[in-house]
Amino acid sequence: MLTVDDVVVAQSKRAAAVLDRISLNVKRGEKVAILGPSGAGKTTLFRAISGFLPIRSGTITVNGITVNGLRGKQLRALRQKIGMISQRHDLVDRLKVYENVMAGALGRWSTLHALRFLARPLKSELAEAEHALDQVGLVRKLRARTSELSGGEHQRVAIARALVQQPLVLLADEPVASLDPVLAGQILELLCGLAHENGFTLICSLHQPDLAYEYFDRVIKITGGAIESDVISVSRASLRHIGVGA
Amino acid sequence: MHPWESFISGLRQWSPPDHTLSYLWSVRTPLFETLEIAAAAMLIAISLGLLLGLYIGARLPGARALYVLLTSFRAIPDLTLALLCVIAIGLGPAAGVVALAMFYSAAIGKIFADLFASAERAPVEALESTGANRIMVALYGLLPLRRQDLLTSGAYEFESAIRASVVVGFVGAGGIGTELVGYLNQTDYHHATPLILLLVLLIALVDGLCWLVRRHPRLVLPLIVLGAAAAFANRPQTLYFRHAIKTFAAMWPPRLAPNELASLPKLLGETLEMAFGGTLLAIVCALPLGVAAARNISPAFVSFPVRRLLEGLRAIPEMVWGLILLGFAVWGPSMGILALGLHSAGALGKLYAESLENVNPEPILALAATGASRIAITSFGLLPLAFGPVAVQSLFRLEWNMRAATIVGMIGAGGIGGALFYAQQQSFYHPMIAYIIITWALIMIVDRISGRLRSRWGIVEIDK
Numbered sequence: 001m002l003t004v005d006d007v008v009v010a011q012s013k014r015a016a017a018v019l020d021r022i023s024l025n026v027k028r029g030e031k032v033a034i035l036g037p038s039g040a041g042k043t044t045l046f047r048a049i050s051g052f053l054p055i056r057s058g059t060i061t062v063n064g065i066t067v068n069g070l071r072g073k074q075l076r077a078l079r080q081k082i083g084m085i086s087q088r089h090d091l092v093d094r095l096k097v098y099e100n101v102m103a104g105a106l107g108r109w110s111t112l113h114a115l116r117f118l119a120r121p122l123k124s125e126l127a128e129a130e131h132a133l134d135q136v137g138l139v140r141k142l143r144a145r146t147s148e149l150s151g152g153e154h155q156r157v158a159i160a161r162a163l164v165q166q167p168l169v170l171l172a173d174e175p176v177a178s179l180d181p182v183l184a185g186q187i188l189e190l191l192c193g194l195a196h197e198n199g200f201t202l203i204c205s206l207h208q209p210d211l212a213y214e215y216f217d218r219v220i221k222i223t224g225g226a227i228e229s230d231v232i233s234v235s236r237a238s239l240r241h242i243g244v245g246a
Numbered sequence: 247m248h249p250w251e252s253f254i255s256g257l258r259q260w261s262p263p264d265h266t267l268s269y270l271w272s273v274r275t276p277l278f279e280t281l282e283i284a285a286a287a288m289l290i291a292i293s294l295g296l297l298l299g300l301y302i303g304a305r306l307p308g309a310r311a312l313y314v315l316l317t318s319f320r321a322i323p324d325l326t327l328a329l330l331c332v333i334a335i336g337l338g339p340a341a342g343v344v345a346l347a348m349f350y351s352a353a354i355g356k357i358f359a360d361l362f363a364s365a366e367r368a369p370v371e372a373l374e375s376t377g378a379n380r381i382m383v384a385l386y387g388l389l390p391l392r393r394q395d396l397l398t399s400g401a402y403e404f405e406s407a408i409r410a411s412v413v414v415g416f417v418g419a420g421g422i423g424t425e426l427v428g429y430l431n432q433t434d435y436h437h438a439t440p441l442i443l444l445l446v447l448l449i450a451l452v453d454g455l456c457w458l459v460r461r462h463p464r465l466v467l468p469l470i471v472l473g474a475a476a477a478f479a480n481r482p483q484t485l486y487f488r489h490a491i492k493t494f495a496a497m498w499p500p501r502l503a504p505n506e507l508a509s510l511p512k513l514l515g516e517t518l519e520m521a522f523g524g525t526l527l528a529i530v531c532a533l534p535l536g537v538a539a540a541r542n543i544s545p546a547f548v549s550f551p552v553r554r555l556l557e558g559l560r561a562i563p564e565m566v567w568g569l570i571l572l573g574f575a576v577w578g579p580s581m582g583i584l585a586l587g588l589h590s591a592g593a594l595g596k597l598y599a600e601s602l603e604n605v606n607p608e609p610i611l612a613l614a615a616t617g618a619s620r621i622a623i624t625s626f627g628l629l630p631l632a633f634g635p636v637a638v639q640s641l642f643r644l645e646w647n648m649r650a651a652t653i654v655g656m657i658g659a660g661g662i663g664g665a666l667f668y669a670q671q672q673s674f675y676h677p678m679i680a681y682i683i684i685t686w687a688l689i690m691i692v693d694r695i696s697g698r699l700r701s702r703w704g705i706v707e708i709d710k
Contacts, residue, residue, distance in 0.1 A: 080377030090372035094390035103386050107377025114382045
């Protein structure tokens with residue numbers, strides 16, 4: 001599903017490399033945690049996968065499509081297949097919750113369709129937003145203002161937007177960094193459960209090892225832009241999904 | 247005559263204003279013309295400016311070149327554009343509409359582009375990561391993220407457009423401006439005074455309307471209808487494009503005669519003298535007035551009247567101050583300095599007061615906790631903390647006054663504006679276009695230096 005082969009990436013043309021000859025292979029449906037301290041290169045890796053940062057050398061392929069050098073329509077078509085959620089405040093506060101959720105569909109809509117949705121959303125479109133919000137347990141907030149959401153609700157709406165996008169790979173960049181431990185557990189549980197149900201590949205960066213080993217099948221440690229370890233983990237979450245353990 | 251005597255005789259000329267009902271009733275036509283110019287021009291400018299801003303904000307092909315073009319176009323003062331439009335389109339409000347629509351489209355396009363460029367990055371990138379195209383990112387991200395700021399700057403520009411719609415009348419583009427200049431040319435000050443008072447009242451009303459629009463954005467809708475009706479009413483004349491293009495073509499190439507070239511340094515010197523002198527005068531007056539108007543420093547019985555005084559000074563455009571000063575027998579660059587200084591003192595005083603009120607309260611509370619007096623808190627806390635915004639606003643004012651200095655020249659303050667107006671009146675189009683290019687270059691240079699200073703001081707915020 002995702003292949004990163006000997007990749008070197010920097011923040012800008014003249015800057016020093018943040019990712020230094022990194023290689024990894026992630027299979028369809030796998031749930032992978034990328035573990036590492038701040039500045040290790042986790043966000044840089046995600047931004048390179050979704051084509052926001054140019055790749056200096058090496059290749060990245062997603063679902064058989066090479067990311068290197070993609071531009072315009074082709075890049076947008078690829079991004080449609082890669083969902084992204086982050087620790088940053090990345091919803092548009094002034095939009096309603098359902099508008100933010102359905103922004104996930106923009107990649108498959110025409111510009112006129114997008115314009116019409118803002119003016120007059122169809123019942124079927126609202127039902128799609130409702131379904132996505134139902135999956136993250138926030139259906140009551142469908143018509144709420146995004147600015148009224150709490151931190152945890154905010155993250156759930158971002159996940160609902162990613163679900164509407166119907167991605168093959170979901171990149172979650174420290175999605176629980178600003179949440180308390182209980183809420184962090186709930187969000188990771190939700191993400192892993194949704195990945196299992198919807199069959200997408202989940203790659204999630206974290207800096208808490210306990211959360212990584214608890215929820216993910218595979219834990220990759222990155223330090224200083226290079227892979228330090230790559231281990232298979234038997235997470236409690238997967239045991240639960242196959243009906244073993246509490 | 248002693249200056250004091252000329253002041254008294256000046257005052258006598260202006261009062262009493264003609265307040266007969268028949269005269270006040272006759273003013274309705276130019277008043278509606280002014281409103282028509284402002285509403286039609288602003289409808290075109292805001293729609294076009296929004297499109298231009300979104301085009302640049304969405305980084306569509308050629309966006310950078312378009313941004314440079316808008317920045318350069320803004321360096322041509324509105325009245326200079328009106329002069330050109332009067333020649334190309336003919337006397338009347340249509341010329342005013344076209345001139346203001348062009349000027350404010352560029353101004354609003356640039357401001358909106360700056361607002362979009364400084365929108366929060368995270369939500370925009372999140373939208374891009376869904377595979378949305380740039381237009382969708384603009385619709386779902388840039389527009390809603392910046393809606394409030396767009397309304398605030400749109401309202402501010404509308405207020406400026408009302409003042410400008412009077413000013414463009416001075417060169418024959420219709421409305422109260424043309425009427426006012428007519429009376430002043432005949433030294434009929436009794437009829438001019440009600441028009442000036444009407445202008446101040448109109449600007450106060452527009453201020454109130456803009457405040458309402460910011461609170462209830464839906465009120466924009468009736469304004470759109472009014473603007474569309476006004477633009478439609480001026481449609482036949484504005485469509486004289488072929489005539490306009492032919493006239494512009496006949497103005498080329500720009501050329502100055504040897505005697506005009508020789509007097510150029512003097513003209514440029516006078517213009518710079520007015521811009522710098524006016525700004526300095528404004529800063530000197532606005533600092534104490536700004537402190538007096540700041541509600542967190544001065545008691546209400548001081549701040550309230552000072553605020554009204556500042557509003558009054560600001561409501562009268564530089565050109566109208568210039569005309570009033572002519573009535574007091576003041577002309578030449580000193581008239582320019584006074585006219586620019588009086589209007590800018592009002593504008594800067596209000597902005598200084600707002601900057602002082604917006605200072606971070608924590609360091610001030612810490613100072614107050616030491617038992618410091620009000621004067622000590624102001625001098626060691628508020629003034630140093632507000633230095634950044636005050637410096638930026640003063641630099642923006644200098645840029646503004648550079649444009650205004652070329653404009654007041656047209657009514658007797660001299661400088662390059664005077665030469666430009668003379669060339670237009672005499673139909674000397676080759677020197678006229680040369681003076682326009684020189685004015686543009688001068689303004690671009692001052693803008694560039696001021697921009698450099700602002701970025702060197704690390705302050706790049708847009709002043710409102």
